[in-house]
Amino acid sequence: MFRLIKDTLTSQVHTLWLVFKHAFVKADTVQYPEEKPYMSPRWRGRIILSRDPDGEERCVACNLCAVACPVDCIALQKAETDDGRWYPEFFRINFSRCIMCGFCEEACPTNAIQLTPDFEMAEYVRQDMVWEKEDLLINGTGKYHDYNFYKVAGKAIAGKDKGEAQNEATPVNVRSLLP
Amino acid sequence: MNWEVGSTLNIGVILGSVIGIAAMLIWVERRLLSLWQERLGPNRVGPFGLLQVVADMIKIFTKEDWVPPFADKFSFVLAPAIIMMVILLSFSVVPFAPGVGVIDSNIGVLFVLAMASIGAYSVMLGGLSSDNKYALLGSLRAAAQMISYEVFMGISLLGVVALSGSFNLREIVTAQEDGWYVIPQFIGFVIFLIAGIAESHRLPFDMPEAEQEICAGYHTEYSGMKFGMFFVGEYLGLVLISSLITVLFFGGWLGPNFLPPIVWFVLKAAVFVAFFVLLRAAIPRPRYDQLMTYGWLFLLPVSLVNLLVTGAIILSLD
Numbered sequence: 001m002f003r004l005i006k007d008t009l010t011s012q013v014h015t016l017w018l019v020f021k022h023a024f025v026k027a028d029t030v031q032y033p034e035e036k037p038y039m040s041p042r043w044r045g046r047i048i049l050s051r052d053p054d055g056e057e058r059c060v061a062c063n064l065c066a067v068a069c070p071v072d073c074i075a076l077q078k079a080e081t082d083d084g085r086w087y088p089e090f091f092r093i094n095f096s097r098c099i100m101c102g103f104c105e106e107a108c109p110t111n112a113i114q115l116t117p118d119f120e121m122a123e124y125v126r127q128d129m130v131w132e133k134e135d136l137l138i139n140g141t142g143k144y145h146d147y148n149f150y151k152v153a154g155k156a157i158a159g160k161d162k163g164e165a166q167n168e169a170t171p172v173n174v175r176s177l178l179p
Numbered sequence: 180m181n182w183e184v185g186s187t188l189n190i191g192v193i194l195g196s197v198i199g200i201a202a203m204l205i206w207v208e209r210r211l212l213s214l215w216q217e218r219l220g221p222n223r224v225g226p227f228g229l230l231q232v233v234a235d236m237i238k239i240f241t242k243e244d245w246v247p248p249f250a251d252k253f254s255f256v257l258a259p260a261i262i263m264m265v266i267l268l269s270f271s272v273v274p275f276a277p278g279v280g281v282i283d284s285n286i287g288v289l290f291v292l293a294m295a296s297i298g299a300y301s302v303m304l305g306g307l308s309s310d311n312k313y314a315l316l317g318s319l320r321a322a323a324q325m326i327s328y329e330v331f332m333g334i335s336l337l338g339v340v341a342l343s344g345s346f347n348l349r350e351i352v353t354a355q356e357d358g359w360y361v362i363p364q365f366i367g368f369v370i371f372l373i374a375g376i377a378e379s380h381r382l383p384f385d386m387p388e389a390e391q392e393i394c395a396g397y398h399t400e401y402s403g404m405k406f407g408m409f410f411v412g413e414y415l416g417l418v419l420i421s422s423l424i425t426v427l428f429f430g431g432w433l434g435p436n437f438l439p440p441i442v443w444f445v446l447k448a449a450v451f452v453a454f455f456v457l458l459r460a461a462i463p464r465p466r467y468d469q470l471m472t473y474g475w476l477f478l479l480p481v482s483l484v485n486l487l488v489t490g491a492i493i494l495s496l497d
Contacts, residue, residue, distance in 0.1 A: 004477060015461045015462060016458070016461045016462070018461070019215050019460050020215070020457060022217055023215055026217075027214075027218055028218065029218050
Protein backbone atom coordinates (compact mmCIF):
# COMPACT_ATOMS: atom_id res chain seq x y z
CA MET A 1 0.00 0.00 0.00
CA PHE A 2 2.83 2.41 0.79
CA ARG A 3 4.43 1.55 -2.52
CA LEU A 4 1.17 2.49 -4.21
CA ILE A 5 1.11 5.85 -2.46
CA LYS A 6 4.76 6.47 -3.32
CA ASP A 7 4.16 5.52 -6.96
CA THR A 8 1.15 7.82 -7.12
CA LEU A 9 3.18 10.73 -5.83
CA THR A 10 6.27 10.13 -7.92
CA SER A 11 4.55 9.09 -11.12
CA GLN A 12 1.03 10.50 -11.35
CA VAL A 13 1.62 13.82 -9.59
CA HIS A 14 4.89 14.27 -11.42
CA THR A 15 3.07 13.68 -14.72
CA LEU A 16 0.46 16.27 -13.81
CA TRP A 17 3.19 18.77 -13.01
CA LEU A 18 5.06 18.07 -16.26
CA VAL A 19 1.93 18.54 -18.33
CA PHE A 20 0.98 21.66 -16.41
CA LYS A 21 4.36 23.20 -17.25
CA HIS A 22 3.41 22.99 -20.92
CA ALA A 23 0.99 25.85 -20.29
CA PHE A 24 3.98 28.18 -20.45
CA VAL A 25 5.35 26.84 -23.70
CA LYS A 26 4.56 28.66 -26.93
CA ALA A 27 2.07 26.79 -29.10
CA ASP A 28 3.45 25.08 -32.19
CA THR A 29 0.38 25.87 -34.25
CA VAL A 30 0.83 27.91 -37.43
CA GLN A 31 -2.43 29.77 -38.10
CA TYR A 32 -2.33 28.83 -41.73
CA PRO A 33 -4.26 31.13 -44.05
CA GLU A 34 -2.97 34.25 -42.28
CA GLU A 35 0.40 32.86 -41.35
CA LYS A 36 2.23 30.91 -44.06
CA PRO A 37 4.65 28.22 -43.01
CA TYR A 38 8.20 28.27 -44.42
CA MET A 39 8.40 25.84 -47.31
CA SER A 40 11.78 24.33 -48.10
CA PRO A 41 12.91 24.86 -51.73
CA ARG A 42 13.11 21.09 -52.00
CA TRP A 43 9.47 20.66 -50.95
CA ARG A 44 7.64 18.34 -53.32
CA GLY A 45 4.56 20.26 -54.37
CA ARG A 46 2.91 21.43 -57.61
CA ILE A 47 4.74 20.10 -60.70
CA ILE A 48 6.01 22.52 -63.35
CA LEU A 49 7.76 22.23 -66.70
CA SER A 50 10.78 24.53 -66.95
CA ARG A 51 12.50 26.16 -69.92
CA ASP A 52 16.19 26.26 -70.72
CA PRO A 53 18.21 29.51 -70.43
CA ASP A 54 17.34 30.34 -74.06
CA GLY A 55 13.65 30.17 -73.31
CA GLU A 56 12.97 26.93 -75.17
CA GLU A 57 11.06 24.04 -73.64
CA ARG A 58 13.35 21.64 -71.83
CA CYS A 59 11.08 18.64 -72.16
CA VAL A 60 12.18 16.26 -74.90
CA ALA A 61 9.14 13.97 -74.56
CA CYS A 62 11.23 10.95 -73.58
CA ASN A 63 8.31 9.52 -71.53
CA LEU A 64 10.60 8.55 -68.63
CA CYS A 65 8.50 10.56 -66.18
CA ALA A 66 5.32 8.88 -67.33
CA VAL A 67 6.96 5.49 -66.89
CA ALA A 68 8.36 6.35 -63.46
CA CYS A 69 5.03 7.70 -62.21
CA PRO A 70 3.59 5.11 -59.79
CA VAL A 71 0.02 6.36 -60.21
CA ASP A 72 0.18 6.96 -63.95
CA CYS A 73 -0.93 10.56 -63.74
CA ILE A 74 1.34 11.89 -66.52
CA ALA A 75 0.35 11.62 -70.17
CA LEU A 76 2.29 13.08 -73.10
CA GLN A 77 2.84 12.69 -76.84
CA LYS A 78 6.12 13.22 -78.67
CA ALA A 79 6.44 15.60 -81.60
CA GLU A 80 9.43 16.98 -83.51
CA THR A 81 10.18 20.44 -84.82
CA ASP A 82 11.65 21.11 -88.26
CA ASP A 83 15.11 21.68 -86.79
CA GLY A 84 15.12 18.28 -85.12
CA ARG A 85 14.19 19.16 -81.54
CA TRP A 86 11.84 16.83 -79.74
CA TYR A 87 9.02 18.34 -77.71
CA PRO A 88 5.74 17.13 -76.19
CA GLU A 89 2.73 17.76 -78.39
CA PHE A 90 0.63 17.66 -75.26
CA PHE A 91 1.69 17.17 -71.69
CA ARG A 92 -1.03 16.46 -69.16
CA ILE A 93 -0.77 15.88 -65.41
CA ASN A 94 -3.82 14.73 -63.50
CA PHE A 95 -3.22 16.29 -60.08
CA SER A 96 -6.15 14.48 -58.54
CA ARG A 97 -4.05 11.34 -58.92
CA CYS A 98 -0.59 12.79 -58.33
CA ILE A 99 0.93 11.81 -55.00
CA MET A 100 3.82 14.30 -55.20
CA CYS A 101 6.39 11.52 -54.89
CA GLY A 102 8.92 13.31 -57.08
CA PHE A 103 9.86 10.20 -59.07
CA CYS A 104 9.21 12.09 -62.31
CA GLU A 105 11.71 14.76 -61.30
CA GLU A 106 14.29 12.09 -60.51
CA ALA A 107 13.66 10.33 -63.80
CA CYS A 108 13.84 13.43 -65.97
CA PRO A 109 17.09 13.45 -68.00
CA THR A 110 16.77 17.12 -68.96
CA ASN A 111 15.70 18.71 -65.65
CA ALA A 112 12.48 19.76 -67.35
CA ILE A 113 9.91 18.46 -64.90
CA GLN A 114 10.38 19.86 -61.39
CA LEU A 115 8.41 19.97 -58.15
CA THR A 116 7.85 23.32 -56.43
CA PRO A 117 7.01 24.38 -52.86
CA ASP A 118 3.43 25.32 -53.83
CA PHE A 119 0.75 23.11 -52.35
CA GLU A 120 -2.39 25.25 -52.54
CA MET A 121 -4.05 23.45 -55.43
CA ALA A 122 -7.58 22.77 -54.17
CA GLU A 123 -10.37 22.95 -56.76
CA TYR A 124 -14.12 22.65 -56.62
CA VAL A 125 -14.40 20.63 -59.82
CA ARG A 126 -12.39 17.46 -60.23
CA GLN A 127 -11.84 18.14 -63.91
CA ASP A 128 -9.99 21.33 -62.97
CA MET A 129 -7.30 19.20 -61.38
CA VAL A 130 -6.09 18.12 -64.83
CA TRP A 131 -3.35 20.51 -65.92
CA GLU A 132 -2.32 20.90 -69.56
CA LYS A 133 1.08 21.92 -70.89
CA GLU A 134 0.13 25.61 -71.01
CA ASP A 135 -0.67 25.46 -67.29
CA LEU A 136 2.47 23.55 -66.40
CA LEU A 137 5.07 25.51 -68.41
CA ILE A 138 6.81 28.33 -66.58
CA ASN A 139 8.97 31.08 -68.04
CA GLY A 140 12.08 30.32 -65.98
CA THR A 141 14.68 27.65 -65.51
CA GLY A 142 13.44 26.39 -62.14
CA LYS A 143 16.09 24.97 -59.85
CA TYR A 144 18.79 24.49 -62.52
CA HIS A 145 19.74 27.83 -64.05
CA ASP A 146 22.46 26.97 -66.56
CA TYR A 147 21.45 23.59 -67.90
CA ASN A 148 20.62 23.47 -71.59
CA PHE A 149 20.08 19.96 -72.88
CA TYR A 150 20.72 20.54 -76.61
CA LYS A 151 23.96 22.43 -75.87
CA VAL A 152 25.49 19.46 -74.00
CA ALA A 153 23.82 16.50 -75.68
CA GLY A 154 25.14 14.65 -78.70
CA LYS A 155 21.87 14.94 -80.57
CA ALA A 156 22.16 16.70 -83.90
CA ILE A 157 19.75 19.54 -84.51
CA ALA A 158 19.69 22.35 -87.05
CA GLY A 159 22.69 24.61 -86.42
CA LYS A 160 24.52 22.05 -84.27
CA ASP A 161 25.84 18.86 -85.67
CA LYS A 162 27.26 15.86 -83.84
CA GLY A 163 30.48 16.68 -82.00
CA GLU A 164 29.72 20.37 -81.68
CA ALA A 165 28.17 20.25 -78.22
CA GLN A 166 30.02 21.47 -75.12
CA ASN A 167 32.80 19.10 -73.97
CA GLU A 168 32.07 16.83 -76.88
CA ALA A 169 34.84 15.42 -79.11
CA THR A 170 34.23 15.25 -82.83
CA PRO A 171 32.96 11.83 -83.81
CA VAL A 172 35.62 9.42 -84.96
CA ASN A 173 35.19 7.75 -88.32
CA VAL A 174 35.51 4.12 -87.26
CA ARG A 175 36.62 3.04 -90.71
CA SER A 176 39.70 5.25 -90.44
CA LEU A 177 40.82 3.32 -87.36
CA LEU A 178 41.50 0.18 -89.32
CA PRO A 179 45.08 -1.10 -89.01
CA MET B 180 -39.80 39.06 -7.30
CA ASN B 181 -37.96 38.16 -4.15
CA TRP B 182 -34.37 36.90 -4.10
CA GLU B 183 -34.08 34.09 -1.60
CA VAL B 184 -33.39 30.37 -1.62
CA GLY B 185 -36.02 28.61 -3.68
CA SER B 186 -37.58 31.64 -5.37
CA THR B 187 -38.59 31.25 -9.02
CA LEU B 188 -36.05 33.80 -10.17
CA ASN B 189 -33.37 32.02 -8.25
CA ILE B 190 -34.24 28.66 -9.78
CA GLY B 191 -34.37 30.11 -13.28
CA VAL B 192 -31.02 31.85 -13.00
CA ILE B 193 -29.32 28.78 -11.51
CA LEU B 194 -30.79 26.43 -14.13
CA GLY B 195 -29.85 28.75 -16.98
CA SER B 196 -26.34 29.49 -15.81
CA VAL B 197 -25.55 25.87 -14.90
CA ILE B 198 -26.57 24.60 -18.34
CA GLY B 199 -24.87 27.56 -20.01
CA ILE B 200 -21.65 26.96 -18.10
CA ALA B 201 -21.78 23.24 -18.91
CA ALA B 202 -22.10 24.07 -22.60
CA MET B 203 -19.29 26.62 -22.42
CA LEU B 204 -17.10 23.97 -20.82
CA ILE B 205 -16.90 22.23 -24.19
CA TRP B 206 -14.99 25.26 -25.43
CA VAL B 207 -13.07 25.70 -22.15
CA GLU B 208 -11.94 22.10 -22.17
CA ARG B 209 -10.80 22.20 -25.77
CA ARG B 210 -8.85 25.42 -25.22
CA LEU B 211 -7.27 24.17 -21.98
CA LEU B 212 -6.35 20.82 -23.50
CA SER B 213 -4.70 22.54 -26.42
CA LEU B 214 -2.89 24.89 -24.03
CA TRP B 215 -1.33 21.88 -22.36
CA GLN B 216 -0.68 20.13 -25.64
CA GLU B 217 1.07 23.17 -27.15
CA ARG B 218 -1.73 23.83 -29.63
CA LEU B 219 -4.14 26.73 -29.98
CA GLY B 220 -7.52 24.99 -30.04
CA PRO B 221 -10.71 26.44 -31.50
CA ASN B 222 -10.13 30.19 -31.94
CA ARG B 223 -11.90 31.07 -35.19
CA VAL B 224 -15.62 31.34 -34.36
CA GLY B 225 -16.14 34.64 -32.60
CA PRO B 226 -13.68 36.27 -30.17
CA PHE B 227 -11.22 33.61 -28.89
CA GLY B 228 -13.51 31.01 -30.47
CA LEU B 229 -16.15 31.62 -27.82
CA LEU B 230 -18.97 31.08 -30.32
CA GLN B 231 -17.67 27.58 -31.04
CA VAL B 232 -20.32 26.41 -28.61
CA VAL B 233 -23.02 28.02 -30.73
CA ALA B 234 -21.62 26.38 -33.84
CA ASP B 235 -21.52 23.01 -32.07
CA MET B 236 -25.09 23.45 -30.87
CA ILE B 237 -26.37 24.36 -34.34
CA LYS B 238 -24.61 21.32 -35.70
CA ILE B 239 -25.91 18.94 -33.07
CA PHE B 240 -29.50 20.23 -33.35
CA THR B 241 -29.58 19.88 -37.12
CA LYS B 242 -28.18 16.36 -37.10
CA GLU B 243 -30.45 13.47 -37.83
CA ASP B 244 -31.82 12.14 -34.57
CA TRP B 245 -31.80 8.47 -35.41
CA VAL B 246 -33.16 5.65 -33.30
CA PRO B 247 -31.78 2.30 -34.47
CA PRO B 248 -34.57 -0.09 -35.53
CA PHE B 249 -33.16 -2.83 -33.27
CA ALA B 250 -33.09 -0.61 -30.19
CA ASP B 251 -35.63 -0.63 -27.41
CA LYS B 252 -37.30 2.69 -28.17
CA PHE B 253 -38.66 3.65 -24.79
CA SER B 254 -35.52 3.18 -22.70
CA PHE B 255 -33.35 4.38 -25.58
CA VAL B 256 -35.09 7.76 -25.48
CA LEU B 257 -35.34 7.76 -21.71
CA ALA B 258 -31.63 7.17 -20.97
CA PRO B 259 -30.17 10.54 -22.02
CA ALA B 260 -33.01 12.35 -20.27
CA ILE B 261 -32.18 10.60 -16.99
CA ILE B 262 -28.59 11.80 -16.82
CA MET B 263 -29.52 15.43 -17.51
CA MET B 264 -32.41 15.32 -15.07
CA VAL B 265 -30.48 13.62 -12.29
CA ILE B 266 -27.52 15.97 -12.42
CA LEU B 267 -29.70 19.07 -12.66
CA LEU B 268 -31.65 17.78 -9.65
CA SER B 269 -28.38 17.36 -7.75
CA PHE B 270 -27.66 21.03 -8.35
CA SER B 271 -30.81 21.90 -6.44
CA VAL B 272 -29.14 21.22 -3.08
CA VAL B 273 -25.82 22.89 -3.91
CA PRO B 274 -25.45 26.11 -1.91
CA PHE B 275 -23.88 28.59 -4.32
CA ALA B 276 -23.87 31.57 -1.96
CA PRO B 277 -25.97 32.90 0.92
CA GLY B 278 -29.44 33.28 -0.56
CA VAL B 279 -28.53 31.53 -3.81
CA GLY B 280 -29.75 27.97 -4.12
CA VAL B 281 -32.86 25.99 -4.91
CA ILE B 282 -33.57 23.89 -1.81
CA ASP B 283 -32.19 24.31 1.69
CA SER B 284 -32.44 20.61 2.37
CA ASN B 285 -31.26 19.00 5.59
CA ILE B 286 -30.40 15.79 3.73
CA GLY B 287 -28.41 17.49 0.98
CA VAL B 288 -25.46 15.08 1.01
CA LEU B 289 -27.72 12.03 0.91
CA PHE B 290 -29.74 13.58 -1.92
CA VAL B 291 -26.64 14.09 -4.04
CA LEU B 292 -25.51 10.49 -3.43
CA ALA B 293 -28.98 9.17 -4.25
CA MET B 294 -29.08 11.13 -7.48
CA ALA B 295 -25.63 9.85 -8.41
CA SER B 296 -26.96 6.29 -7.97
CA ILE B 297 -29.89 6.99 -10.27
CA GLY B 298 -27.41 8.41 -12.76
CA ALA B 299 -26.00 4.90 -13.13
CA TYR B 300 -29.35 3.88 -14.66
CA SER B 301 -28.84 6.34 -17.47
CA VAL B 302 -25.69 4.72 -18.80
CA MET B 303 -26.98 1.22 -18.06
CA LEU B 304 -30.26 1.75 -19.90
CA GLY B 305 -28.50 3.58 -22.71
CA GLY B 306 -26.12 0.69 -23.28
CA LEU B 307 -28.67 -2.09 -22.81
CA SER B 308 -31.37 -0.61 -25.02
CA SER B 309 -28.91 0.09 -27.85
CA ASP B 310 -28.60 -3.66 -28.50
CA ASN B 311 -25.01 -3.22 -29.59
CA LYS B 312 -22.13 -5.21 -28.18
CA TYR B 313 -19.86 -2.23 -27.61
CA ALA B 314 -22.66 -0.31 -25.94
CA LEU B 315 -23.38 -3.34 -23.76
CA LEU B 316 -19.72 -3.65 -22.76
CA GLY B 317 -19.64 0.06 -21.99
CA SER B 318 -22.73 -0.05 -19.85
CA LEU B 319 -21.48 -3.14 -18.01
CA ARG B 320 -18.31 -1.30 -17.16
CA ALA B 321 -20.24 1.84 -16.27
CA ALA B 322 -22.58 0.01 -13.94
CA ALA B 323 -19.79 -1.78 -12.09
CA GLN B 324 -17.65 1.34 -11.91
CA MET B 325 -20.37 3.68 -10.72
CA ILE B 326 -21.79 1.29 -8.15
CA SER B 327 -18.42 0.51 -6.62
CA TYR B 328 -17.14 4.07 -6.60
CA GLU B 329 -20.32 5.34 -5.00
CA VAL B 330 -19.36 3.34 -1.92
CA PHE B 331 -16.09 5.18 -1.31
CA MET B 332 -17.65 8.46 -2.37
CA GLY B 333 -20.21 8.12 0.40
CA ILE B 334 -17.74 6.91 3.02
CA SER B 335 -15.24 9.65 2.21
CA LEU B 336 -17.98 12.24 2.78
CA LEU B 337 -18.86 10.86 6.19
CA GLY B 338 -15.77 12.45 7.73
CA VAL B 339 -17.02 15.88 6.67
CA VAL B 340 -20.49 15.07 7.92
CA ALA B 341 -19.08 13.95 11.27
CA LEU B 342 -17.02 17.13 11.62
CA SER B 343 -19.85 19.50 10.77
CA GLY B 344 -22.56 17.42 12.41
CA SER B 345 -24.98 18.01 9.56
CA PHE B 346 -26.12 16.58 6.25
CA ASN B 347 -27.14 20.07 5.14
CA LEU B 348 -24.68 21.37 2.58
CA ARG B 349 -25.37 24.97 3.59
CA GLU B 350 -24.53 24.20 7.22
CA ILE B 351 -21.43 22.29 6.13
CA VAL B 352 -20.22 25.46 4.42
CA THR B 353 -20.93 27.71 7.43
CA ALA B 354 -19.21 25.16 9.69
CA GLN B 355 -16.02 25.72 7.69
CA GLU B 356 -15.63 29.35 8.79
CA ASP B 357 -12.81 28.38 11.16
CA GLY B 358 -10.97 26.38 8.53
CA TRP B 359 -11.62 24.43 5.38
CA TYR B 360 -12.24 20.72 5.80
CA VAL B 361 -9.56 19.93 3.27
CA ILE B 362 -7.00 20.17 6.09
CA PRO B 363 -8.50 17.72 8.61
CA GLN B 364 -10.09 15.60 5.88
CA PHE B 365 -7.30 15.58 3.30
CA ILE B 366 -7.55 11.82 2.71
CA GLY B 367 -11.31 12.12 2.40
CA PHE B 368 -10.80 14.90 -0.14
CA VAL B 369 -8.44 12.84 -2.27
CA ILE B 370 -10.78 9.84 -2.22
CA PHE B 371 -13.77 12.01 -3.05
CA LEU B 372 -11.83 13.57 -5.92
CA ILE B 373 -10.92 10.17 -7.39
CA ALA B 374 -14.39 8.76 -6.84
CA GLY B 375 -15.85 11.93 -8.37
CA ILE B 376 -13.91 11.44 -11.58
CA ALA B 377 -15.00 7.82 -11.70
CA GLU B 378 -18.61 8.82 -11.03
CA SER B 379 -18.70 11.33 -13.84
CA HIS B 380 -16.71 8.80 -15.92
CA ARG B 381 -14.32 11.31 -17.33
CA LEU B 382 -10.78 10.59 -18.39
CA PRO B 383 -8.70 8.96 -16.96
CA PHE B 384 -11.61 6.85 -15.68
CA ASP B 385 -13.68 6.84 -18.85
CA MET B 386 -13.66 3.07 -19.33
CA PRO B 387 -17.43 3.06 -20.07
CA GLU B 388 -16.90 5.15 -23.20
CA ALA B 389 -13.27 4.39 -24.03
CA GLU B 390 -13.05 5.29 -27.70
CA GLN B 391 -9.95 3.25 -28.38
CA GLU B 392 -11.34 0.02 -26.97
CA ILE B 393 -15.11 -0.01 -27.34
CA CYS B 394 -16.03 2.71 -29.85
CA ALA B 395 -17.89 5.19 -27.68
CA GLY B 396 -19.23 2.70 -25.16
CA TYR B 397 -22.77 3.17 -24.03
CA HIS B 398 -23.54 6.06 -26.40
CA THR B 399 -22.27 4.37 -29.55
CA GLU B 400 -25.73 4.30 -31.11
CA TYR B 401 -26.76 7.78 -30.08
CA SER B 402 -26.86 10.70 -32.46
CA GLY B 403 -28.15 14.23 -32.63
CA MET B 404 -29.42 15.85 -29.49
CA LYS B 405 -29.69 12.57 -27.60
CA PHE B 406 -25.94 12.27 -27.89
CA GLY B 407 -25.74 15.97 -27.06
CA MET B 408 -27.56 15.33 -23.81
CA PHE B 409 -25.05 12.64 -22.80
CA PHE B 410 -22.30 15.03 -23.81
CA VAL B 411 -23.63 18.03 -21.89
CA GLY B 412 -24.57 15.68 -19.06
CA GLU B 413 -20.91 14.73 -18.73
CA TYR B 414 -19.93 18.39 -18.44
CA LEU B 415 -22.78 19.01 -16.02
CA GLY B 416 -21.40 16.16 -13.92
CA LEU B 417 -17.98 17.80 -14.06
CA VAL B 418 -19.43 21.09 -12.80
CA LEU B 419 -21.38 19.23 -10.14
CA ILE B 420 -18.34 17.35 -8.81
CA SER B 421 -16.29 20.57 -8.80
CA SER B 422 -19.06 22.41 -6.94
CA LEU B 423 -19.38 19.58 -4.42
CA ILE B 424 -15.64 19.53 -3.75
CA THR B 425 -15.78 23.29 -3.26
CA VAL B 426 -18.73 23.03 -0.90
CA LEU B 427 -17.55 20.05 1.12
CA PHE B 428 -13.82 20.64 1.39
CA PHE B 429 -12.98 24.18 0.33
CA GLY B 430 -15.47 26.29 2.23
CA GLY B 431 -17.98 26.95 -0.55
CA TRP B 432 -18.61 30.67 -0.89
CA LEU B 433 -16.40 31.60 2.09
CA GLY B 434 -13.49 33.88 1.30
CA PRO B 435 -12.03 37.33 1.99
CA ASN B 436 -14.54 40.13 1.75
CA PHE B 437 -13.22 41.99 -1.30
CA LEU B 438 -15.10 39.67 -3.64
CA PRO B 439 -18.78 38.72 -3.35
CA PRO B 440 -19.45 35.15 -2.10
CA ILE B 441 -20.76 33.85 -5.42
CA VAL B 442 -17.52 34.90 -7.13
CA TRP B 443 -15.49 32.95 -4.57
CA PHE B 444 -17.65 29.91 -5.22
CA VAL B 445 -17.27 30.16 -8.99
CA LEU B 446 -13.53 30.74 -8.73
CA LYS B 447 -12.97 27.72 -6.52
CA ALA B 448 -15.15 25.50 -8.69
CA ALA B 449 -13.36 26.75 -11.82
CA VAL B 450 -10.01 25.71 -10.36
CA PHE B 451 -11.30 22.17 -9.96
CA VAL B 452 -12.78 22.12 -13.44
CA ALA B 453 -9.37 23.13 -14.77
CA PHE B 454 -7.77 20.44 -12.63
CA PHE B 455 -10.08 17.80 -14.12
CA VAL B 456 -9.11 18.95 -17.59
CA LEU B 457 -5.44 18.72 -16.60
CA LEU B 458 -6.06 15.17 -15.39
CA ARG B 459 -7.54 14.37 -18.78
CA ALA B 460 -4.54 15.88 -20.53
CA ALA B 461 -1.94 14.12 -18.39
CA ILE B 462 -3.02 10.74 -17.08
CA PRO B 463 -3.58 7.72 -19.33
CA ARG B 464 -6.55 5.44 -18.81
CA PRO B 465 -5.90 2.49 -16.46
CA ARG B 466 -7.03 -1.00 -17.35
CA TYR B 467 -10.58 -1.81 -16.27
CA ASP B 468 -9.59 -4.48 -13.72
CA GLN B 469 -6.94 -2.15 -12.31
CA LEU B 470 -9.65 0.42 -11.68
CA MET B 471 -11.79 -2.07 -9.79
CA THR B 472 -8.86 -3.49 -7.82
CA TYR B 473 -7.71 0.01 -6.96
CA GLY B 474 -11.19 0.88 -5.76
CA TRP B 475 -12.01 -2.14 -3.64
CA LEU B 476 -8.57 -3.07 -2.31
CA PHE B 477 -7.11 0.39 -1.75
CA LEU B 478 -9.69 3.17 -1.65
CA LEU B 479 -12.25 1.27 0.42
CA PRO B 480 -9.90 0.38 3.31
CA VAL B 481 -8.33 3.84 3.25
CA SER B 482 -11.69 5.57 3.39
CA LEU B 483 -12.85 3.29 6.20
CA VAL B 484 -9.69 3.97 8.21
CA ASN B 485 -10.11 7.67 7.55
CA LEU B 486 -13.67 7.55 8.87
CA LEU B 487 -12.66 5.56 11.96
CA VAL B 488 -9.75 7.88 12.80
CA THR B 489 -11.90 10.97 12.28
CA GLY B 490 -14.61 9.54 14.53
CA ALA B 491 -12.10 8.56 17.21
CA ILE B 492 -10.52 12.04 17.24
CA ILE B 493 -13.92 13.77 17.42
CA LEU B 494 -14.96 11.52 20.32
CA SER B 495 -11.73 12.02 22.24
CA LEU B 496 -11.92 15.79 21.84
CA ASP B 497 -15.48 15.90 23.23
